[in-house]
Amino acid sequence: MTIILGIESSCDETGVGIVRLDRDGGVELLADEVASSVDQHVRFGGVVPEIASRAHLEAMVPTMRRAFEVAGLGLSDVDAITVTCGPGLSGALLVGVSAAKAYAMSLGVPLYGANHLAGHVAADTLDHGPLPSPCLALLVSGGHSQLLRVDDLSGKITEIGSTIDDAAGEAYDKVARVIGLPYPGGPPIDKAAQRGNPKAIAFPRGLTGPRDAKYDFSFSGLKTSVARWVEARERDGEEIPVDDVCASFQEAVADVLTAKAVRAATELGIGTMVISGGVAANSRLKVLAAERCAAAGIELRVPRPRLCTDNGAMMAALGAHLVAAGVQPSSLDLSANPALPV
Ligand code: KG4
Ligand code: ZN
Numbered sequence: 001m002t003i004i005l006g007i008e009s010s011c012d013e014t015g016v017g018i019v020r021l022d023r024d025g026g027v028e029l030l031a032d033e034v035a036s037s038v039d040q041h042v043r044f045g046g047v048v049p050e051i052a053s054r055a056h057l058e059a060m061v062p063t064m065r066r067a068f069e070v071a072g073l074g075l076s077d078v079d080a081i082t083v084t085c086g087p088g089l090s091g092a093l094l095v096g097v098s099a100a101k102a103y104a105m106s107l108g109v110p111l112y113g114a115n116h117l118a119g120h121v122a123a124d125t126l127d128h129g130p131l132p133s134p135c136l137a138l139l140v141s142g143g144h145s146q147l148l149r150v151d152d153l154s155g156k157i158t159e160i161g162s163t164i165d166d167a168a169g170e171a172y173d174k175v176a177r178v179i180g181l182p183y184p185g186g187p188p189i190d191k192a193a194q195r196g197n198p199k200a201i202a203f204p205r206g207l208t209g210p211r212d213a214k215y216d217f218s219f220s221g222l223k224t225s226v227a228r229w230v231e232a233r234e235r236d237g238e239e240i241p242v243d244d245v246c247a248s249f250q251e252a253v254a255d256v257l258t259a260k261a262v263r264a265a266t267e268l269g270i271g272t273m274v275i276s277g278g279v280a281a282n283s284r285l286k287v288l289a290a291e292r293c294a295a296a297g298i299e300l301r302v303p304r305p306r307l308c309t310d311n312g313a314m315m316a317a318l319g320a321h322l323v324a325a326g327v328q329p330s331s332l333d334l335s336a337n338p339a340l341p342v
Contacts, residue, residue, distance in 0.1 A: 001021070001023065002021040002079045002080065002320075002323055003018065003020055003030075003073060003077050003078050003080075004018070004019050004020075004081070004319040005067075005078045005080070005081045006018070006081075006082045006083070006312040006313060006314065006315030006316025006318070006319055007060075007081065007082070007083040007084070007096045007315060008083075008096060008116070008310055008311060008312045008314070008315045009056045009060070009084065009088075009092050009095050009096030010086070010087070010089065010093050011047055011052065011089060011092060011142070011143060011310055012036060012038055012041060012055070012092075013034050013309065013310040014037075014055070014056045014059040014095075014096075015034045015312030015313070015315070016033050016034075016064050016066075017031060017033075017313030017314065018031040018067055018068070018071045018313075019126070019316040019320050021323060021324060025130070027125060027126065027317060027320045029126050029316075030071035031067040031068070031313075032306070032307075032312065032313035033312065034309075034310075034311050035055075035059035035062070035063045037051060037052055037056075038184065040055060042182065042183050045173070046183065047089070047142075049091055049092065050091065052089060052091070053089070053094070056092055057095050060095060067312070076107070078103070079109055079323075080109055080112065081100050081103055081107075081109060081110070081111050081319070082100075082114050082319030083097055083100035083112070083114065083315065084097075084115075084116045085113035085114065085336050085340060086116065086336055086337035086338055086340025087115075087116055087144075087337070087340045088116055088336075088338060090336060093336035093337075094335075096336075097334060097336045100113075100334075101332055101334060104332065105332055110323075111332065112319055112323075112327070113334040114318050115157075115340055115342055116315075117139055117144065117148065117157070117342050118153055118342065119314040119315045119317075119318045120137070120276040121135075121137045121139070121148065122153055122317040122321060123276055123303045123313065123314035123317060124274045124276060124301050124302075124303045124307070125153075125317050126303065126314075127301075127303045127307060131153065131274065131301075132272050133151050133152060134151045134268075135150050135272040135274055136150070136261065136264055136265045136272070136273045136274070137150050137273075137275075137276065138275045138276075138289075139275075139277045140168040140169065140257060140275070140276075140280060141167060141169045141277030141279055141309075141310075142167060142169035142170055142172075142184065142278055143167055143169070143170075144167050144277065145162060145163040145166075145167045145168045145169075146161065146162040147159070147160050147161035147260065147261060148160065149268060152325075153318060154327050157342040160215050161213070161215025161217065161260065161264065163216070164207070164213075164217070165218050165219060166218075167219070169184070169186060169277070170219070171219035171220075171222060171223045171253065172184070172185040172279065173185040173186070175227075175246075176189055178223075178227045179226075179230060179240060179242055179245055179246070181246075184278075186279060186281065189246045189249065189250060190246075190250065190281075190282055190283055190284070192247075193246040193249075193250040193284065194247075194283065195243040195247075196242075196243030196244040196245070196246050196247030197243075197244050197247055197248070198247040198250065198251035199248070200241065200245075200247065201244060201245065201248040202248070203226060203229075203248050203251075203252040204225050204252070205222075205252055205256045205259075206218030206219060206220075206256060207256075208256065214263065214264075215263075217256060219253070226245060226249050229245070250282070251284065253282075254284040255288065257285060258285065258292050261273060261275075261289070262289075262293060265293075265298050266296055266298070270298075271298060272298065272301065273289070273293055273299070273301070274301045274303075275289055275300070275301075275302045276307075276308050278308060280303070280305070280308040281308055281309070286302060289302070
């Protein structure tokens with residue numbers, strides 16, 4: 001039995017997770033504590049890196065304490081540590097990496113610097129067990145929108161598509177600002193959309209032309225289109241049908257994401273799709289993905305919402321995989337790489 005501590009600090013969530021890796025390869029989640037600085041970013045309409053770094057510094061040790069309390073374990077029980085070393089905000093990542101190095105050095109246990117995106121995919125193993133190889137991951141959050149072919153979580157991950165401008169969650173956050181909904185925009189837009197008509201306004205689906213990169217996404221044009229539509233109504237003194245705008249915008253995002261992901265899985269002959277990241281909590285995305293995957297004969301796996309957003313448990317789950325696969329640990333010279341590729 002091996003106890004693995006996972007530390008995540010790439011954006012505005014300080015996450016500490018603890019898992020137990022059993023001899024038979026089973027992984028059990030023992031603690032998943034998250035401290036978010038999201039409230040401190042609300043009035044800026046987005047994450048302020050300097051504020052996030054400071055918040056991580058303040059939250060790291062208390063979050064760590066809570067995680068050990070919940071797990072009923074002590075620091076001396078830890079056998080290995082996994083920490084997000086990229087991609088993410090530089091100062092934010094450095095807080096987690098520094099903490100992980102200090103704990104690894106003082107406890108004399110191996111340290112694994114690991115990729116945040118691989119962590120998002122690994123989160124699903126906590127809910128649905130080991131991933132088949134290969135599988136296709138659609139990662140959609142405030143910071144990333146990517147399609148990944150995952151052959152092996154311990155290294156063989158290939159990006160087959162990504163956004164060429166805004167991430168899907170970023171589009172939600174920007175559209176929310178345009179129509180006067182609070183940050184982060186995903187949850188309030190999702191709620192309003194359920195009261196609206198998704199066919200009310202024909203917003204554009206980015207990069208879906210015959211000559212466009214088939215697996216890449218673009219959400220900047222959609223966001224601008226929503227802004228122009230709203231501005232035009234405001235100029236004419238008309239009331240904005242917020243619910244219909246939200247439903248139509250949400251339909252455009254879910255349509256493009258699921259169409260491209262299902263197309264990729266079908267064309268690459270991949271039978272399992274994992275959707276993770278904060279936007280995976282979206283109600284319409286989940287329904288449409290389930291419909292389209294079922295029609296295409298693809299197994300769909302979506303972790304519970306708490307494991308879709310940034311957390312330490314996903315890094316601990318990834319760590320369990322790295323340990324089980326016999327991957328070489330990182331050296332204590334490990335640093336953060338804000339642009340770490342998969
Ligand atoms: O994974 P996450 O917590 O942090 C990042 O790594 O970015 O994702 C946060 C993003 C935000 O942009 C938020 O608006 C979006 O996920 N989000 C949603 C929903 N819940 C959160 N987007 C659409 N629908 C939701 N229900
Ligand atoms: Zn993330």
